Amino acid sequence: MAATPHAENELSPKFCCMHVVTNTKQSLTPFKIKSWSKFIECQSRWQNLDCFEGEIARRTTQQFGLSLTQTEPNVIPGSGYHRECYQKFCNVRRLQTAESKRRKLQTDEDADIESDCGNEGDSSVLLQASSSGSKVLRSSFKTPQHDKQRKDVLSNVCLICQKDAYLKTITGARSKVKLTTCERKEAHILLEAARLHGDHRILLQIEHKDLVAIEVRYHNKCYRNFTRGVIEMKSTAEKESKFEPSFKVFAESIVTARLIKGQEILRLKTLNVLFRQIVKNTQALDASHFTTQRLKVQLRTRFHNLVFVKPSKRFESEIVYAKDINVDNIVERVAEQFQTPISECSTTTSDESDARTTDATADDYTRLRTLYHASQIIKSILQNTTSAPRWPPTADDLTIDAARNIVPVPLFSFLTWCVGFSDEAELTDQVCISEDNNQRILSLAQDLLYTSKKGCILLPKHSSLAMTIRHMTGSARLIGMLNRFGHCVSHSMVLEHDTALAESQLKRGDDALPDGEQDCFTTLGNHIR
Template sequence: MCTQSQHLFIYPFIYFSFMCCRDEAMFDASYKLFCERIIRQRLLVNNEVLRMGQLRKAFIDMVKANEGVDASNYRQDLLKKRLAQDFPQLAFHMPTKRNVCELVFAETLSKDALVDMLPDPSGTETTQSSELSQTDSDNETGRTKCQTTHEDTRTLYTAALFLKRLLSDTPGMSCPWPPTSENVNVTESQTVVPIGLYNLLSWIIGSTEEPTLDHYVNIDDDVHLKVLSVCQDIVYLASKGRKQTPKSLALGLTVRHLTGSSRIVSLLNRLGHCASWDTVLSLDTSLAQLTLVEVSHHS
């Protein structure tokens, strides 16, 4: 026979169990429709990856549309429990980030497919249910939108580290000071640019689809000059101006001779296009001295 103190514990437990069973059985018609349209079609057939927050929102909106009842108090854990019982082929994954909602997908989904189908990590959990009930054609349109996945981030970051190492290992101009016209030209410019950097920019702008790092890819001459120019800017910027390039010296010297303006040279330097005014002035002086030495030798 139960004592009064035992009743205090048993009655709340019975009441809680009753409410859970009642909540699970609520909105049965909407739940069946939700399972057919969202779970079976989107998750099991289309192999999509959705968040629990999205599924709960879709279910609440479906109840509102079909039964005219506000189900906003329906708990997410109850919906998950019903889905886990009715669809053992579903997998539930909780990301390590606390602000990212639990992911739901078919357990047969491969890792590669899972990465490709991951929702936008910056997306909110309040995605409208209308997005979940779109037609297949709408789904295809949505998938073609540019969304960055974790795998994209890892790929880009790995590529950046690879290029950073290449730039660090690039010696820069190896000619003695001052460099002359033999050292400041297009041919010499290519020697200070890593193959990986040059080819990457060529791929980015669509000038070639040749996947190689064994040699500089072959692109049109006018595009070649532009890519080489941008690459030299990156080499100069990555070294914080310590590694001069044929472009940084030639452009600075040319602007000085054409305008004589230190302000213009300094502006171009701040934009990363040429050497500083002091470096340009030092180069001009050294070239003048070299010319005098050569003239005196000939005389």
């Protein structure tokens, strides 16, 4: 029985009618009624477009004379399609995108033609007006729809960086940063920042102009970086103006009366204490946060005849005095302060009080110097301690003996002397104290080491305490609270330690015993052995 044309086309397709994927290796598929109607519909739309698919559609139409009225798939003998070609050729979204691009190009061409016609019309209006001698009106000209950028408006770019900025989204794609239009309250800040930086390019564009009218645009990040200095100056000025009434009283009663006219020499710290008292008495405000540096800036700004001298000892405050001070008066004053009485008869009650004051000041200075030097010695001991136990720390690394080997001997002896556990002066070996006191001193010493190293050191106390709390309670919040007080490591460090112990045990094998354990045979095993 002979096969019908429809069946022959369906069984043995010879070529692809929409071969847009050239390197496909798929087999040909015969047309059905639905796939043929879809192909004819897209064929009629593609052939009006200037693209590769449109060229294929026009070639197929010219070769086989296709039209929308041909709804049967057996019109082209031996025709079929590849699945990839069909998916690409009959993709409605790709087709709509191509059509929208075509319409946009057509709109731009029409606008250019209208602009050319408008220019010709404007020239004809000028010729008619010149020949007739009539006045040329603005309404006689046609305004184009796509007007160019106005001369009195800045271009649509960032005024500060003069370029586009991009940000990466969560998916990794780049998105253009939007520009912010300048508002009225921000105009003077931008102008002051340009003057502060001496940026003549920006000043040429915005100085003596309305920034809102000329539509100044910028990126928010560029604006923050450019105006940071002006905003900080304004905030500092606002803070200083808060104590302005008190500073006027301080300037008259202390600076002018004592430093300049009285030619006294005072410490900057003493001046700051006096200023705080004046603020409390004058404005009833708390100025405890007012630092000596802020006071120094204020004094230098308003009194140019003051001299600030930094002492050789770093822990001492700066010395402040007037520039035109009389050296002879200062020498005489110092000589009177430190002179020794000739006889007991000439010694008065005031001299005795001055002597006691001088002795007390000398004792305070000696005590301060001793404490400072001791602190520097302890600081160098803490900084030079570099104990790095093996990772992960095992039970042998978390014992009292291990902690005793880590803590430096001078630090242990110093803490023992401070709390009064021993008066024995010994630096070559740890001082002998009771076991309970020994554990307390080791705990304090490890806390000092952990704090000085900012938690970047493994110590027996901090590792073992955190691991014990985790295994006894399992509370991450409790470990976090103790970690914030500096008593143990963080919860994440405990998890890392526990995981490292498990991995090291797995590397040793299933039959290996933990460290510190020995083979112990049963009685029957010993008898057989």
